[in-house]
Amino acid sequence: MSVQTATPGATEQPRTHYLNAGHTIASWLLTTDHKRIAILYMISITIAFFIGGAAAAMIRIELTSPTGVMLEHETYNKMFSMHGIVMIFLFLIPSIPAVLGNFLIPMMIGAKDLAFPRLNLLSWYLYMAGSILAVVAMITGGVDTGWTFYVPYSSVYANSNVVLVICGAFIVGFSSIATGINFIATIHKMRAPGLTWFRLPLFVWAHYATSIIIVLGTPVVAITLALVAVERLFHIGVFDPAQGGDPVLFQHLFWFYSHPAVYIMILPSMGVVSEMITCFSRRKPFGYNFIAFSSLAIAVFGFLVWGHHMFVSGQSVYLGIVFSVLSFVVAVPSAVKTFNWTATMYKGRIWFTAPMLYALGFIGLFTIGGLTGLFLAAMATDVHLHDTYFVIAHFHYIMVGGAIMGYMGGLHFWWPKMTGRMYPESWAKLAAGITFLGYNLTFFPQFIMGLQGMTRRYHYYPEEFQALNVLSSAGASILAVGYIIPLAYFLWSLWYGKKAGPNPWRAAGLEWMTDSPPITYNFEKTPIVTWEAYEYPENEEDDPLPDLDDEDQLLAVGSGEAPKR
Numbered sequence: 001m002s003v004q005t006a007t008p009g010a011t012e013q014p015r016t017h018y019l020n021a022g023h024t025i026a027s028w029l030l031t032t033d034h035k036r037i038a039i040l041y042m043i044s045i046t047i048a049f050f051i052g053g054a055a056a057a058m059i060r061i062e063l064t065s066p067t068g069v070m071l072e073h074e075t076y077n078k079m080f081s082m083h084g085i086v087m088i089f090l091f092l093i094p095s096i097p098a099v100l101g102n103f104l105i106p107m108m109i110g111a112k113d114l115a116f117p118r119l120n121l122l123s124w125y126l127y128m129a130g131s132i133l134a135v136v137a138m139i140t141g142g143v144d145t146g147w148t149f150y151v152p153y154s155s156v157y158a159n160s161n162v163v164l165v166i167c168g169a170f171i172v173g174f175s176s177i178a179t180g181i182n183f184i185a186t187i188h189k190m191r192a193p194g195l196t197w198f199r200l201p202l203f204v205w206a207h208y209a210t211s212i213i214i215v216l217g218t219p220v221v222a223i224t225l226a227l228v229a230v231e232r233l234f235h236i237g238v239f240d241p242a243q244g245g246d247p248v249l250f251q252h253l254f255w256f257y258s259h260p261a262v263y264i265m266i267l268p269s270m271g272v273v274s275e276m277i278t279c280f281s282r283r284k285p286f287g288y289n290f291i292a293f294s295s296l297a298i299a300v301f302g303f304l305v306w307g308h309h310m311f312v313s314g315q316s317v318y319l320g321i322v323f324s325v326l327s328f329v330v331a332v333p334s335a336v337k338t339f340n341w342t343a344t345m346y347k348g349r350i351w352f353t354a355p356m357l358y359a360l361g362f363i364g365l366f367t368i369g370g371l372t373g374l375f376l377a378a379m380a381t382d383v384h385l386h387d388t389y390f391v392i393a394h395f396h397y398i399m400v401g402g403a404i405m406g407y408m409g410g411l412h413f414w415w416p417k418m419t420g421r422m423y424p425e426s427w428a429k430l431a432a433g434i435t436f437l438g439y440n441l442t443f444f445p446q447f448i449m450g451l452q453g454m455t456r457r458y459h460y461y462p463e464e465f466q467a468l469n470v471l472s473s474a475g476a477s478i479l480a481v482g483y484i485i486p487l488a489y490f491l492w493s494l495w496y497g498k499k500a501g502p503n504p505w506r507a508a509g510l511e512w513m514t515d516s517p518p519i520t521y522n523f524e525k526t527p528i529v530t531w532e533a534y535e536y537p538e539n540e541e542d543d544p545l546p547d548l549d550d551e552d553q554l555l556a557v558g559s560g561e562a563p564k565r
């Protein structure tokens, strides 16, 4: 076995690891260690999440009454714009790649760091600069265009901080591109000896596909938004019909990125779920190649379906039919993954830990989100459902029910690796349960409201929708509890959590073969990989599960042993 790692109990002695390798503020702000940068991102996006969440709370409070309870009409518009912009550009898109991807990809492939460590740090600074600009602009003055910045409203009429917020989003876009390039280069060039493409963890495949989308798609939206700013500032007719521009062009360019962007949000989460399902079923994934290639298929097909956002924009019916059919096709690889996860669990020895609960939650909610996507992809039904709460419910099932469930599950799964401490398991299970419940209570009623005709983005609504809206708002407050509990116990665990050994879950994968928390360059010696991905012992005797409440057992297991073959 070529991996040099800690022996059981070694974590008892004070060792240098990435967290205590330097204590000054400069050692954090000037770090090029991918793990520290991941932590910087984690702190920043958590703040973004709570800003976006505060806006969501205001929206839900406002909608408890058909005539509103506290916001001015304009403030309401600014609130839902802020919610969308912060959640999508500042939280969901960076969440898993920038935090878990940054932290784990080099370790999973046996590398010391990402290919371009300084570019990685630069990308965090770009993220911070863009985010601060956007958030400050939204708090002082606001923007009322919605997160999609549709023209000609945004480019001509909107009387708010559009240019500043667009600048912010533009800068954040470059941060995302830098991360994507870094991941692609790293995965191509820095895999440990013996780590062939088909021995890569599915998490890495998912991030590879995501990075392709980021690199190909993000420049398009960046330029599109820049053009809106140019039109506003210099009155050049790009999108404004009064000046010879074309507003539908904006929608094409915007959705050419923003449909693939929805996969930037969900693919990494699927990667996380693949890792958790295999680990907690103690089995090789069923159809590894299918899961890996379906990520690439999604990355390619995702670019061919943007027109399903534009069925009612006046595009030709024939074009609509093509987009409709292609949208059904892109649902196939997602279904492939879902079937393969289910097949992995079948005959697996399932271990119901908190991360596994999140993974199961992901599968259920993502399935509902995906299937309702088909209703929207069918042109005839979309004409009825377009711009209603049905759409809101659909994409929240995918983005909150899918992407955030995966992120939360992944945080729990790798928390012991990142911090060297366990989170409290029973609290975590409770939080997962509350999230699932609150989640469904918030968004399921929105499907019904949407079907019955409640429109999105309106501040006032007919009284008949009040009961469902109140239900939805009540659900949102439960959901909030489901997010605040983990925040509390994660912080708590940093000081009081049980010490975790290198591999508390007895998981396969190189990242588990090094200390928790890992040393600065991850491995004492570059590992040489001689085994296939996900080699879990076949029978229970060879693979006894540790008791998560027993610190000795946690520290004793998985001390850097190579998987048995």
Ligand code: HEM
Pocket: 148, 262, 263, 265, 266, 308, 309, 327, 328, 330, 331, 334, 369, 370, 373, 374, 376, 377, 378, 382, 385, 386, 387, 391, 394, 395, 398, 399
């Ligand atoms: C896999 C992850 C997915 C994510 C993250 C996602 C996300 C979204 C988002 C954010 C919107 C709303 C855009 C807006 O603000 O107008 C949306 C709308 C839509 N989605 Fe999805 N979606 C996903 C999957 C699917 C699938 C599998 C399909 C169909 C096969 C689909 C079909 C649609 C359609 C047709 C709309 C437009 C509805 C309308 O505006 O009338 N989506 N989705």
Ligand SMILES: [Cu+2]
Pocket: 258, 259, 262, 305, 306, 308, 309
């Ligand atoms: Cu789409």
